[in-house]
Amino acid sequence: xxxxxxxxxxxxxxxxxxxxxxxxxxxxxxxxxxxxxxxxxxxxxxxxxxxxxxxxxxxxxxxxxxxxxxxxxxxxxxxxxxxxxxxxxxxxxxxxxxxxxxxxxxxxxxxxxxxxxxxxxxxxxxxxxxxxxxxxxxxxxxxxxxxxxxxxxxxxxxxxxxxxxxxxxxxxxxxxxxxxxxxxxxxxxxxxxxxxxxxxxxxxxxxxxxxxxxxxxxxxxxxxxxxxxxxxxxxxxxxxxxxxxxxxxxxxxxxxxxxxx
Amino acid sequence: xxxxxxxxxxxxxxxxxxxxxxxxxxxxxxxxxxxxxxxxxxxxxxxxxxxxxxxxxxxxxxxxxxxxxxxxxxxxxxxxxxxxxxxxxxxxxxxxxxxxxxxxxxxxxxxxxxxxxxxxxxxxxxxxxxxxxxxxxxxxxxxxxxxxxxxxxxxxxxxxxxxxxxxxxxxxxxxxxxxxxxxxxxxxxxxxxxxxxxxxxxxxxxxxxxxxxxxxxxxxxxxxxxxxxxxxxxxxxxxxxxxxxxxxxxxxxxxxxxxxxxxxxxxxxxxxxxxxxxxxxxxxxxxxxxxxxxxxxxxxxxxxxxxxxxxxxxxxxxxxxxxxxxxxxxxxxxxxxxxxxxxxxxxxxxxxxxxxxxxxxxxxxxxxxxxxxxxxxxxxxxxxxxxxxxxxxxxxxxxxxxxxxxxxxxxxxxxxxxxxxxxxxxxxxxxxxxxxxxxxxxxxxxxxxxxxxxxxxxxxxxxxxxxxxxxxxxxxxxxxxxxxxxxxxxxxxxxxxxxxxxxxxxxxxxxxxxxxxxxxxxxxxxxxxxxxxxxxxxxxxxxxxxxxxxxxxxxxxxxxxxxxxxxxxxxxxxxxxxxxxxxxxxxxxxxxxxxxxxxxxxxxxxxxxxxxxxxxxxxxxxxxxxxxxxxxxxxxxxxxxxxxxxxxxxxxxxxxxxxxxxx
Numbered sequence: 001x002x003x004x005x006x007x008x009x010x011x012x013x014x015x016x017x018x019x020x021x022x023x024x025x026x027x028x029x030x031x032x033x034x035x036x037x038x039x040x041x042x043x044x045x046x047x048x049x050x051x052x053x054x055x056x057x058x059x060x061x062x063x064x065x066x067x068x069x070x071x072x073x074x075x076x077x078x079x080x081x082x083x084x085x086x087x088x089x090x091x092x093x094x095x096x097x098x099x100x101x102x103x104x105x106x107x108x109x110x111x112x113x114x115x116x117x118x119x120x121x122x123x124x125x126x127x128x129x130x131x132x133x134x135x136x137x138x139x140x141x142x143x144x145x146x147x148x149x150x151x152x153x154x155x156x157x158x159x160x161x162x163x164x165x166x167x168x169x170x171x172x173x174x175x176x177x178x179x180x181x182x183x184x185x186x187x188x189x190x191x192x193x194x195x196x197x198x199x200x201x202x203x204x205x206x207x208x209x210x211x212x213x214x215x216x217x218x219x220x221x222x223x224x225x226x227x228x229x230x231x232x233x234x235x236x237x238x239x240x241x242x243x244x245x246x247x248x249x250x251x252x253x254x255x256x257x258x259x260x261x
Numbered sequence: 262x263x264x265x266x267x268x269x270x271x272x273x274x275x276x277x278x279x280x281x282x283x284x285x286x287x288x289x290x291x292x293x294x295x296x297x298x299x300x301x302x303x304x305x306x307x308x309x310x311x312x313x314x315x316x317x318x319x320x321x322x323x324x325x326x327x328x329x330x331x332x333x334x335x336x337x338x339x340x341x342x343x344x345x346x347x348x349x350x351x352x353x354x355x356x357x358x359x360x361x362x363x364x365x366x367x368x369x370x371x372x373x374x375x376x377x378x379x380x381x382x383x384x385x386x387x388x389x390x391x392x393x394x395x396x397x398x399x400x401x402x403x404x405x406x407x408x409x410x411x412x413x414x415x416x417x418x419x420x421x422x423x424x425x426x427x428x429x430x431x432x433x434x435x436x437x438x439x440x441x442x443x444x445x446x447x448x449x450x451x452x453x454x455x456x457x458x459x460x461x462x463x464x465x466x467x468x469x470x471x472x473x474x475x476x477x478x479x480x481x482x483x484x485x486x487x488x489x490x491x492x493x494x495x496x497x498x499x500x501x502x503x504x505x506x507x508x509x510x511x512x513x514x515x516x517x518x519x520x521x522x523x524x525x526x527x528x529x530x531x532x533x534x535x536x537x538x539x540x541x542x543x544x545x546x547x548x549x550x551x552x553x554x555x556x557x558x559x560x561x562x563x564x565x566x567x568x569x570x571x572x573x574x575x576x577x578x579x580x581x582x583x584x585x586x587x588x589x590x591x592x593x594x595x596x597x598x599x600x601x602x603x604x605x606x607x608x609x610x611x612x613x614x615x616x617x618x619x620x621x622x623x624x625x626x627x628x629x630x631x632x633x634x635x636x637x638x639x640x641x642x643x644x645x646x647x648x649x650x651x652x653x654x655x656x657x658x659x660x661x662x663x664x665x666x667x668x669x670x671x672x673x674x675x676x677x678x679x680x681x682x683x684x685x686x687x688x689x690x691x692x693x694x695x696x697x698x699x700x701x702x703x704x705x706x707x708x709x710x711x712x713x714x715x716x717x718x719x720x721x722x723x724x725x726x727x728x729x730x731x732x733x734x735x736x737x738x739x740x741x742x743x744x745x746x747x748x749x750x751x752x753x754x755x756x757x758x759x760x761x762x763x764x765x766x767x768x769x770x771x772x773x774x775x776x777x778x779x780x781x782x783x784x785x786x787x788x789x790x791x792x793x794x795x796x797x798x799x800x801x802x803x804x805x806x807x808x809x810x811x812x813x814x815x816x817x818x819x820x821x822x823x824x825x826x827x828x829x830x831x832x833x834x835x836x837x838x839x840x841x842x843x844x845x846x847x848x849x850x851x852x853x854x855x856x857x858x859x860x861x862x863x864x865x866x867x868x869x870x871x872x873x874x875x876x877x878x879x880x881x882x883x884x885x886x887x888x889x890x891x892x893x894x895x896x897x898x899x900x901x902x903x904x905x906x907x908x909x910x911x912x913x914x915x916x917x918x919x920x921x922x923x924x
């Protein structure tokens with residue numbers, strides 16, 4: 001199981017843990033993560049503007065490198081996954097964007113969205129399989145009540161992301177079960193945490209973050225897991241003190257369960 | 262010697278705006294065999310037809326080509342025209358220069374060029390046309406109605422009223438359909454049962470109507486005027502002729518916890534049951550999946566208490582074969598499943614219900630005897646939120662792209678009835694648009710808002726969160742541009758409606774066409790709205806598209822009028838464009854018989870003269886039953902020895918057309 005791997009900037013700075021535990025777990029599961037050479041920032045939110053071309057280029061370069069390496073492109077950060085998957089969809093379906101980007105980059109072989117973009121969680125579900133993963137758990141997280149937080153970036157828009165049922169996802173809950181812990185279902189698990197407005201409208205971000213964490217807390221969760229560095233920051237920093245719960249990257253718990261933490 | 266006339270129609274500006282009609286006529290005139298060519302503003306008008314008739318007489322034409330709209334539109338019209346001038350009606354060809362040319366091109370030069378080629382093609386074909394004569398077939402004076410809801414019942418009653426026999430085949434144990442589950446009907450608020458059940462009884466008592474309940478049409482063969490259907494009458498394990506509908510069995514049955522379909526699973530029914538008090542036929546049915554006797558062989562209580570001796574545990578399905586002249590499709594609809602709409606928490610809270618479930622919760626014969634109570638705890642709801650367009654007008658794959666048409670009105674009805682009966686209950690309605698065209702419809706909706714104080718909020722709901730026995734509804738108010746949060750006791754979802762799941766198989770069985778949403782397609786959306794493109798198949802009710810009760814009944818009667826028109830004929834002219842086997846070429850391989858979808862081909866042993874001392878031999882050759890053949894041409898393509906040919910569309914003619922295009 002070999003994948004081209006796109007970590008993204010945050011995983012090299014603020015979210016080193018997300019990356020480190022992912023690599024250790026992958027090794028334990030027999031997944032070969034080959035980091036792309038000379039990858040650049042995915043472009044964050046900017047490439048999503050319809051008339052933006054320049055900001056889509058770095059995502060397209062990553063997608064092309066994976067194609068040339070002959071692998072699917074694995075992502076981990078929710079935001080990078082969202083951006084790369086959507087840019088890839090633009091390249092596959094929007095002839096205008098495809099033409100302009102190819103004219104700009106002038107690659108030897110034109111790119112038209114042929115690389116498959118898979119998130120680390122999708123690799124666990126679709127390539128490893130949760131049943132197989134459960135067999136490799138050496139340190140089951142028995143008794144732990146874990147709330148999965150999806151946020152919006154992994155799920156929506158559902159027709160493009162095709163990650164899981166956007167209104168009733170189950171992939172992280174299935175992972176929690178495979179790790180031997182108990183998933184906690186709560187209403188706000190797929191609501192936006194407000195991370196994007198934290199600079200311009202802090203009170204809204206605080207209200208959103210608190211409503212997510214308190215919803216998980218009311219449902220009896222011990223902690224919340226996420227795949228998104230921005231959600232991680234926001235759910236912790238902007239949550240009302242009285243409602244706080246530990247926010248953990250899912251890869252950290254995975255590494256713990258697999259005994260490679 | 263051919264003497265062909267070519268007539269180019271402008272169709273007002275429909276054709277003339279993108280095709281230089283004069284140039285087309287000019288080019289046609291130069292084709293060999295063409296002795297006359299002209300253009301005219303509306304060839305289908307009386308003046309246009311007179312022009313054609315006159316030209317046929319003046320020029321002694323032997324064949325006619327009309328360059329106009331699709332043959333589906335006016336082929337029949339022009340056949341009559343040429344016939345009136347003394348030509349055989351099949352000496353006519355239509356070149357479609359409208360749908361397949363002027364409407365799809367923008368450039369006059371391109372359009373004209375293509376129109377000339379199409380005209381040339383039709384001229385090449387008509388040169389090889391031979392006069393054909395339509396045969397005759399008899400009409401079985403009986404109609405089959407598939408589906409016994411209000412649409413099927415109304416069609417059946419009207420056909421019977423005209424004196425023809427009708428069979429209604431209904432898959433449920435009772436006729437009545439969805440309307441039996443509805444409490445009150447808009448815009449007059451009369452109770453659905455009060456207006457429907459008399460019609461159900463009328464249907465049952467009408468001598469001309471035979472009801473096959475708990476039955477399904479399994480196979481239909483034949484053609485307009487002469488269909489043969491196989492109906493499977495499912496075993497109900499109760500003798501229909503003996504059961505009096507007293508209900509003694511249902512009260513004694515020990516297997517009581519089975520979901521009651523009539524109340525949409527909101528309460529339970531016994532294994533032996535009568536769907537509801539006014540069921541027609543009022544005969545019990547045993548649910549074999551739930552019956553203890555059927556499952557374990559022990560019990561038999563119902564048999565003991567039945568004084569009529571009607572219980573027959575060993576009853577088998579029965580296949581009935583009947584012949585019909587016409588078929589009415591009235592297969593109806595269902596609300597969509599809401600499993601893909603988890604944001605509204607339908608699967609998470611029993612207090613989130615569909616509008617049809619609400620009908621049962623407000624109906625005197627429903628699980629709560631008509632008192633509106635929360636399914637979760639039986640308490641009185643003080644705040645109710647209605648969400649419209651759940652799955653309707655949906656731009657992704659979860660729902661339907663169309664408007665379900667009935668939801669705005671029934672939601673206004675529900676809101677009004679709740680405010681009337683429980684003035685202490687607040688009612689909020691989230692909507693995209695309120696669509697209430699129809700007689701007295703908008704007045705009805707205004708009444709809900711102005712007189713009953715229903716709070717209409719323009720915007721959609723993003724999420725419903727069950728929390729502490731309440732439903733937290735988060736939505737947006739687009740007019741005040743604010744987020745709205747409502748703590749509701751109940752949420753009612755106006756689920757989109759879709760054709761019944763059987764629509765697809767019924768369509769396949771009847772070779773009738775359906776659209777991408779599985780609604781039956783009409784022969785013409787404006788001018789033939791109750792006929793299917795398949796001759797002898799007619800459409801009644803929601804199977805053709807979303808509609809309310811008044812519209813359904815109107816369409817059902819229109820459909821009946823078309824059926825009566827057909828059954829009133831003693832003979833039908835059949836299509837002479839049918840297949841013919843050239844016996845001298847046929848090798849008897851049976852390939853054509855296997856591909857024929859109508860069962861029109863049989864094989865016969867025939868004696869042929871051959872050279873040599875034997876002088877003759879017996880060979881097995883294909884025979885086409887012209888009354889059954891629909892002229893689809895499948896056999897002509899399949900035949901490996903080229904023995905099969907289609908009259909009016911012979912291989913020679915088609916090759917001549919191809920040559921003309923490629924010239």
